[in-house]
Amino acid sequence: MPYYIGLRRTIFWIIALVLIIAAGIISRALHTGSILIDKYAGDALYAAMFYAIFRLTAPNKNAAILAMALMTALEFFQLTLIPLHMLASPNLLVHVAARLLGTTFSWFDLAAYVIGIAAITLLDRIRNRYVR
Numbered sequence: 001m002p003y004y005i006g007l008r009r010t011i012f013w014i015i016a017l018v019l020i021i022a023a024g025i026i027s028r029a030l031h032t033g034s035i036l037i038d039k040y041a042g043d044a045l046y047a048a049m050f051y052a053i054f055r056l057t058a059p060n061k062n063a064a065i066l067a068m069a070l071m072t073a074l075e076f077f078q079l080t081l082i083p084l085h086m087l088a089s090p091n092l093l094v095h096v097a098a099r100l101l102g103t104t105f106s107w108f109d110l111a112a113y114v115i116g117i118a119a120i121t122l123l124d125r126i127r128n129r130y131v132r
Contacts, residue, residue: 012127013056020049020120043109044116047071051120064121071113078105 024045031038050070054063077083078101086098102109 010056013052016120017049017052017056020045020052024049040108040112040115043112044119047113047116048120051117051124055124063124064117067117068113071117072110074101075105075110075113078102 024042027042051063051067054066083098083101084103086094
């Protein structure tokens with residue numbers, strides 16, 4: 001692959017990652033009263049963020065599988081109650097880590113992850129088809 005194509009792809013995924021993170025923060029900061037937007041849009045963006053990270057760091061066709069495997073592992077890790085106990089920690093870093101991991105298992109979270117990963121995968125395929 002020529003250098004400029006790899007550079008363009010890297011720049012694309014960095015920009016995508018910044019936009020996804022910004023949208024995720026906005027989705028958590030602004031409250032609309034709709035659980036789909038206030039809760040699950042952020043979850044979908046969280047999963048899309050990991051897809052973008054995988055495409056940026058190891059560009060391959062397995063980004064969707066890797067992202068979904070990671071999100072599923074994180075969601076099932078919540079069943080151990082470790083993140084919930086971390087939330088009670090007086091240590092700020094541990095508390096923030098608990099928030100990032102999530103503290104309560106939900107099948108709806110897994111569904112939101114599937115939607116987020118499917119959406120970014122579709123956008124990635126459309127981009128790959130039309131941008132060379």
